[in-house]
Structure formats: structure tokens, C-alpha cells
Amino acid sequence: MTPFTARVVRLIQGIPEGRVMTYGQIARRAGSPRGARQVVRILHAMSERHRLPWHRVVNARGEIAIPDAAGREMQAQLLRREGVAVDAGGRVDLARFMHEPEWDAGW
DNA sequence: GCCATGGCTAGTA
């Protein structure tokens, strides 16, 4: 695991219940302002092994961005279960639910 | 080294 990957993992692990972060926001906090797509990759590769709350990551517009319908539905359920309002279009109000970590992953 | 990958995104038209 590279240092960048480790920082991304820690940031995602630090998202509390009932809050979300965006791909780009995580990339910025991990020191790679335009690395949003790397966050996608890491989510795929590391979610299981590192017990990442993958469902707390949405795109810059607050939308659930999983390709297949079943996955989108599952993410919406997981979020609602912890108190995040997801509208019919699969959108979350970032003004209400976005998590801003106190710390930038140390680098 | 090269190249595909990927659930993106800032900022035009």
C-alpha cells in the first residue's frame, strides 16, 4: 500500500456514521487535488479488507454514483439506516451531511 | 515503460 493509498484509507475510515464525503474532497485531503478517480479505485480495492464505510462516499454533487441499480439501492439503504436523507434521485444534501475532518491525513 | 482502469470534476458552451 502506497502512502497516498494509506491516507485515503484513513480518511474514509474516519467518516462518522451519518455523514458523507466526496471523492474529490478525500483526494484533496490526501494531498492529491485531482486524484478523485484514484479514490474510486482504492474504494474498489480496499473496502473489504479494511472495513471501509464505502457507502459514505458520494460524488461532488452529493449523488450516489454506483453504476448498477442494485448497488445504488444498497448504498441508499445503508445511508438512510444511519440517518442520512437520500432523496428519490439518490442525492444527499451536502450542506447538511458532508463531513469535514479536523485533520488532513498526515503527510 | 506502456496502457487500461475508474462509482470523477472544474469550468466552459
Added chain:
DNA sequence: GCCATGGCTAGTA
């Protein structure tokens, strides 16, 4: 257009 990875390949040693 961006860019960090992993896998594969040509082509040296």
C-alpha cells in the same frame, strides 16, 4: 482532462 496503481511486455544483461 486528470492521475495513482497493477499487470503485462519488449528487450536488455
